[in-house]
Amino acid sequence: MPASMTPGVAAPMHDDLVFLDETPRAPTRPSRPGWRILIVDDDADVHSTTTFALAGLEVQDRPLEFLHARSAHAARAVLAQEPDIAVILLDVVMEQPDAGLQLVRHIRETLAMKDVRIILRTGQPGYTPEMEAIRDLDINDYRTKSELTRTKLYTTVAAAVRCYQQLRALVIGRAGLERIVHAGTELMRLHGARDVARSVLRQAAALLGQEAAGVLCVREAGGLRVLGAAGSALELEGLTLDAHEEAMLLGAAARALAECQSEFSPTCMALYFPGKSGRDFCAAIPLSQPVSEGNGRLLHVFASVVAVGLDNVELVGRLNTAAFFDRLTGLPNRTRLVEELDAAVAQGKAPGGTLEATLTLVDLDHFAETNDALGHQFGDALLVTVAQRLQQQLDARLTVARISGDIFAVLGMAERNTPAAIQALFAAPFSIDGQDVQVSATLGLVRLHEHDGSGADALKDADIALKRAKSQQRSGHFYFSRSMGVEIRERVRLMHALRRGVGRGELFLAYQPQVDLATHRPFGAEALLRWRLEDGTMIPPDRFIPIAEYSGLIVEIGAWVLREACAELMRLRSAGHLAFTMSVNVSQAQFRHPHFVDVLRRALRESGAPPEYIELEITESMAMEEPQQLTEMLAQVKRTGVSIAIDDFGTGFSSLSHLQRLKVDRLKIDRAFVSEITGSARGSSIAEMVIQLGRNLGLSVIAEGVEDERQAQILHALGCPLAQGYLFSRPLSPQALLEWLGTQQLENAA
Known part of the structure; x- marks a missing residue:
């Protein structure tokens, strides 16, 4: 989860280890063969920082030796070849989100490595491993990298090494060791302090071969709080008591907590469990007989395992709170x-x-x-x-x-x-x-x-x-509503498909000729963007262009269209069509991009296209937004030498004074008015007004969407000099356009 959901409060977490001024004891004499530590992390800095932090330090008068793996896959190879690895410092999230846990499962289940100690580390404090994974795979510890100071890292590794050493050394009492492992697993299955405490007392009694009895407590303000109890001490459970109120049990527990070590007497023992979360625990248990040397060693191992288990229980609780509840309000997240x-x-x-x-x-x-x-x-x-x-x-x-x-x-x-x-x-x-x-x-x-x-x-x-x-x-x-969901998901699907299509070269340009109505001679063409899927399906422009604009792809696509249209103009000129104009549509997002003029200049320079034969088309709605900014942008564009046309003219509400200030070159009568020109006085009158306006302002006028001869005749009669539409030609491929122009030359010559 995010480090903070509080607006304006940044709490970044970095995937690195933080070392303060704490310095563990360095070795003072030559060391014996070292403890082998395998570092598994996909971040090279973590490897170097960890080895630097632990360099020269000893555990049990033996140095630390380091092996390295940059992935879970590489770690498997190391584990297959390198024996006697004591501790694995393992990143939780690597190639996949669960790569670390999968490696743990491989170590414990496939390789059957029960002794090696595993310490999980993560740079993502909101990431919580599955509870079952933590408890079932015998994970020694789980820490965020940012909380591991140098001393805490050394302490964590040292504790794990000692645990490994004891597990390896104790051959006698294997049944006891298995019971200890079971105790650690049992702790992770439990929820709540009372159940955990009772389980610790039962497991300790089982190691000693006696009935469960005693208390497990923690020091708090006012005395010792009894988290759980068994046997004759059961009545003390849940109480906070002064040590003198129960002299034997609580007195032994108080001394162990004060001295931070376990205490053994012939009639009572106090097992000390250090807690990394700031709270230490102690189990005070009456003895039916003195603890033997072998059982004493087992109990020390048991205490180490229980300490980790108790700490993990508290850690899991804190992680649950951090992962599932909002820190500011306390509400579910x-x-x-x-x-x-x-x-x-x-x-x-x-x-x-x-x-x-x-x-x-x-x-x-x-x-x-x-x-x-x-x-x-x-x-x-x-x-x-x-x-x-x-x-x-x-x-x-x-x-x-x-x-x-x-x-x-x-x-x-x-x-x-x-x-x-x-x-x-x-x-x-x-x-x-x-x-x-x-x-x-x-x-x-x-x-x-x-x-x-x-x-x-x-x-x-x-x-x-x-x-x-x-x-x-x-x-x-x-x-x-369902229809909203279908619409949104279809847009998202189409957006991803468009992104892939750009990379695959599925977009292409078609060119629709533009003609002089008086002579029917072609003078130019409009470059039209098209999209054909791999299976041949054509996606209409009115579906994919809005998505390209919404996603920002239109800037990249528009730059490609400019380059391709300029290159096609040069191919036409090399074929002898010198007085030929290429019109290119420019979207609002593309036109307002801060580097648009640079993109235009580059396309002209790299293609060699003469700017006086390039025309950019912007919509009337674009022309009316932020007039001052648009005027400045158009002035920069005009300085390149290209001309400007306003597309779909008549559909908006243009200010005539603003239109004059823009200094555009051509107006395009929207196809909606052209289609109405033969059957609607309104359509005819609007077309006529646009033509008259262009004449008065000294602008060229072209009608688009001309589909029959009657429309062409009326437009010509109204004084419209230029047109494009299916009457003259559908949009053509580059080769088809070249052939069409050749045919038109022959017909006009005849």
Whole structure:
């Protein structure tokens, strides 16, 4: 999960080890053969930083030797060839998100390496391995890389090495060792301090061959808190007591915790379990007989395993909180919400199941502005207050979550989870630090009984509805519909296909000739972008060009169109068509790109195309937006020598004074007016006005979409000099265009 969902609060996590000024003891005399440490990580810096941090240090008067693998696959090869590896420092996420855990499974199950100690490390604190993997695969430790200072890294490795040493050394008492391993696994199966504590007492008693008895406690303010108890001490469970109240057991525990070491007497033992999370534990157990030397060694190993187990239990609890709950508000986060959505969807799909639940996304209006104006601390306080009101005043059976900066989610039965119920909570202002703030919210909703897919899909659908609501009216709401989902998914599919198509060369240009109406002689052509899939299917421009603009691909595609059109113009000139103009459509996103003029100059320079025979077409709607900026851009374009035409003229509401300032060269009468010219006085009159306007402003005029002779005659009679359309030619391939021009030359010559 993100390090922080609080707007404006950055909490970046880096995939590296952090070493402070802590310095473990360096060796003072020559060392014996070293402990072999295998570092498995796909980050080279982690290898070098780890070896640097541990260089020259000893464990049990023996140095550390390092082996390296940059992937789980490479680690398998090392493990197959190198014996006696004591500890593996293993990255969780490598080639795949579960590569580390899969390697652990290979080590434990396939290679049957039970002694080697494994320490998982991750640079992603929100990533939580599966609980089953942590508990079942005998993972020694699990740490985020950023929390491992030099001393803590050394301590973790040293503890693992000692554990390895003891496991290797203790051949006698194999049954006891197996019981110890079972104890560690058993701890990971349990949830809750009491169950864990009781299990530790049972396992310790089993190692000693006696009935379970005693207490497991932790030091807290006011005394020792008994987390779990057994036998005659069971009545102490859950109490916080002074050590003097139970002299033998609690006194032994207090001394072990104070001295940070286990204590053995003929009648009582206190096993000390150091905790890496800041809390140490101790099990005080009455003895039926003194502890033998062999059992003493087993108990020390047992204490090491239990210490790791207890620490992991607390670690898993903290990771669960970090992974599934929002740190600022304490509400469930996106990950937890998706789990609940999955459960809700599964319940509705079960045989006989009925699901009348709704998911609502609640987006605070203008929160960013409030955050910027009043500060992030104020914004955080507002988020907490909104969370409290949603949680306290909505039906208690509804789930409230915070899934991103200022977006909350409400999940539950449809009749309780309604826009009216949620919007009512925003009627009253929110009091923040004595200041009343009026906040509104926009809602996106999805009815789960109308939804097909997973919980994550339902969340996406609700987000689609929220975006639609925000685009229509702030402080309103919108329900997701199946048609919206189909439309969005089709657009996404087409966008990915277009991206692949650009790389595969599926886009090409077709050229539609433009003619002089008086002589029917061709004088130019318009370059038209086309897309043909590998199977030959043609995708209409009105489907893929908006997607190209939305995705930003239009800038790359537009640059290619310019280069290709200029190159085609030069091929036509080399064939003898010197007085021929090439028109190229330019999209708004492409035209407003800061490097557009540079792209245009480069296309002209590299192709050698004369700029006076290149015409750029922009739409009338583009021409009317931000007139000052457009005027400056057009001035730069005009300085290259190319001409400018306004496409689809007549469909917008152009300001004539603005049109004069733009200094364009040509107007194109929209095909809608051309198609109406033979049967509608309105169509004819608009075409005539455009023609007259062009004449008055000294602009050339061309009509597009001319499909029959009658339209051509009327346009010519109205004074329109130029035209293009199916009457003259459909869009042609480069070779077909060359052949068509040759035919036209012959006909005009005849």
